[in-house]
Amino acid sequence: MSNAAVDKISPLLPLTTEQSELVERLLAFATTHIQTDGPAVFTIYGDAGTGKSVVLAHLFNQLQTLARTHPTNPLTGTENYFLVNHPEILKVYREIAGQQPHLFKKDFQRPTSLINQINQGKRHADVLVIDEAHLLLSQADHYNNFYGTNQLTSLMATAKVIIVVFDETQVLRMKSYWTESRLEHLLASVPHTSYRLTHQFRMQASDELVSWINDFTHQRLHPLPATDGTQYDLRVFNDAELMRQAIVQRNREVGLSRIVSTSGYPSTLDGGKHFITEGRFHLPWDQYNYTNTPWAELPQTIDEVGSIYTCQGFDLNYVGLILGPPITLDEHQHLQIRLDRYTDVEAFKRRDDLTDPQKLTQIKQQLVLNSINVLMKRGVKGLYIFAHDQRLRHYLQQRH
Known part of the structure; x- marks a missing residue:
């Protein structure tokens, strides 16, 4: 290791x-x-x-x-x-x-x-x-x-x-x-x-950006900090493949830089490869890691997409985050979580003590938002974002 x-x-x-x-x-x-x-x-x-x-x-x-x-x-x-x-x-x-x-x-x-x-x-x-x-x-x-x-x-x-x-x-x-x-x-x-x-040690980012992430993952949208007054590298991409190339470059320069994604793309624990495709971008999800080395430290995983299950608790230098199909912006600029597009079936397994449909929906939506919070806070030096939803992508770019 x-x-x-x-x-x-x-x-x-x-x-x-x-x-x-x-x-x-x-x-x-x-x-x-x-x-x-x-x-x-x-x-x-x-x-x-x-x-x-x-x-x-x-x-x-x-x-x-x-x-x-x-x-x-x-x-x-x-x-x-x-x-x-x-x-x-x-x-x-x-x-x-x-x-x-x-x-x-x-x-x-x-x-x-x-x-x-x-x-x-x-x-x-x-x-x-x-x-x-x-x-x-x-x-x-x-x-x-x-x-x-x-x-x-x-x-x-x-x-x-x-x-x-x-x-x-x-x-x-x-x-x-x-x-x-x-x-x-x-x-x-x-x-x-x-x-x-309360003090943030991982991210070399301003308090304003950390607050923005916390607000975003509670569906409170406001403009991204235009500049956060630090050397933290915050970028929004219109092309997932360009984001991948930038992350590969950061990985060559400083190491520990990876692409990660929310759920919303084909994914089954069947031992096979399942791909995330966004235009020219085409990479497989992370594979089960049988080694003693954490996923992000394996050199070959620069050609995979990490998930919350491989990245939670770990520091990356730069993280390129794909916000998948479940995360959308409606015409009133409200952040929406489309549970019907969520593909992580393990996340929502039924439990007998939670039966109120409205409460269950709220809990499921918050679990998705929590996964975004975890992924957005992986990067020590920088966060790159690509949103599948065009309206959300445009919103983030206009305000960056």
Whole structure:
């Protein structure tokens, strides 16, 4: 694996004063509550790129160092796990574990794997650190061998301390449908506290552009910042192939530059290639990545189109985003989400506790908007946009 992804969340990275103080607060929370019956939960809220994962990496390294080397600390000898429900990000954490003396690859697990091992009596958990907790399943998923009703509830039944990071704007699938209010309702009966990170670390963009992305993905349209006062490279393209060529050039210059897209194009998990075609532009979707290297760091993926499932949680230097057929602008310049054009069938799988048709439509639309938010915030140095919908494309170009 190249070091690009590892370096972004290494426990050797320097922290800001705020981040250092938060790590100390989290350690104190764990030390206090490990001596009680539990569970006690600490939630870190924050948008994409606000440094949540690097805080967790530092915390877990210190936690395991205490557990494995300190003779008298309350955390001495505790059995602790770091969980993430995202196979690409898990690869990065396990790579980090191989570089630190007190972190083991087995410390890093998918939630379902740990839950099932605990249920079989093979493991127990004292402290759990959960990255991307908005990806935890909130309903049974037999395909993934989870037979409970909620992964967080299952984990709370076993651990003494749980520390999670959570961003409701990164909820992407019905089976992991969460909101902050749903999370807080679940935690109401246990000792819990929270902290919110707000400073944007990933994107070298102005606050105005970050605000524009957040507004766009809540269907509040206003002009793109004409210039955002930074070196951030923001462009809107009328031709997807020209955007691809520009991204290829950026990739030659600085690396880690990729094309990504929303759903809305042929896509089936059948092992075959499925293509996105926009005029002269013609590239296949990302293929399942069987290697230990994250998708974006594989050289050949410059000739593929990434999705939320390969890019969520990762930094790219430049991202070229295709806004697919479901994202349109009506004649009154209102952003519309055409659910009938959405091709990611996994995202909208039915769940028994959500039955109100109007509410379901709203939730599905927000899941699509969340996917746009995730993809728009991948680029550290630049964001290039191509919209399938001609009216939307024209609107973005006129106001750029």
